[in-house]
Amino acid sequence: MNNTIRLSNGIEMPNLIQGIPLAGPNAGMGYEEFCKIVNLSIDCGVRAFDTSSAYGPSEEAIGKMMPSLKRDELFITTKISNVQQEMGDIEKCVNRALELMRTDYIDCMLLHWPCPGYIENYKKLEKEYQKGKLRSIGIANTQERHIRRLQQDDISIMPHIMQTEIHPFRTEEGMLKASKECDIVLQACSSLMGMRPMLSQNNLLNEIAEKYGKTLSQIVIRWHIQRGIAPVFRAFKENHLRQTVDVYNFVLSDEDMNSISSLNIDYRLHPESMNCPGY
């Protein structure tokens, strides 16, 4: 299986993405630890990272590291926060992210949530893409209805990427079907469902893990990849990271893929009403 996914504009995106928040639940850390995690991830074969202007000074930390990184081998996704979107100066946000990350281009720039006014902000993002600053654009935390809404609007470019919460308890079948129809690639955030006990202690997932001689995290990550979705995971402990990315030497059967998907109950870790007021 190829380790990249081709976007509608021909760009290849690695299909495993490590989240690197410097702030947020369980993510408070210093710059040294941040560098250690980024370098270890690269050492483990990870070539894509996910951040946001809303994740503390993560973009700045990437910028500080930039001189020591092979920029052209990395795929960096970042996001325009809800507060920035409310201000509406998308050009300024893009320039700020470029400056903080000390780079000439961003591989994927997303609006963090489809906040009120997101279509207008998306159109401004299209302009920044057309100027060559962004290699791909999209919106995070979207659902099928947002794709349908965009299809009816006069946008010039369908999002190349959408990032949304997907895991075995939230499979987003409708979103996946609509995204395939529109040639949008999905990134799954909280792809391990934060390893909540509901997931980590699930009997079916543990039985499948035992059957393949893999860990539960490897089974879940592999399930995402076989669905054609790029999982965004966070694994900061070295043993977790090494396990989580070691998923290319086995294949889940169709039967096991289907039984994992049958766990769906549309469960959400990140409710819209909390994260996207006025949504």
Ligand SMILES: NC(=O)c1ccc[n+]([C@@H]2O[C@H](COP(=O)([O-])OP(=O)(O)OC[C@H]3O[C@@H](n4cnc5c(N)ncnc54)[C@H](OP(=O)(O)O)[C@@H]3O)[C@@H](O)[C@H]2O)c1
């Ligand atoms: N678009 C959005 O609004 C949005 C929302 C949420 C998240 N995200 C993105 O998605 C990323 C991941 O989401 P998330 O932080 O909710 O986490 P997640 O990847 O679903 O789960 C993270 C948890 O899983 C643990 N873990 C990882 N590999 C493991 C393994 N092999 N065995 C046991 N435990 C393991 C981690 O532990 P250790 O860290 O201790 O190794 C951590 O506690 C974020 O960093 C962010 O980039 C985006």
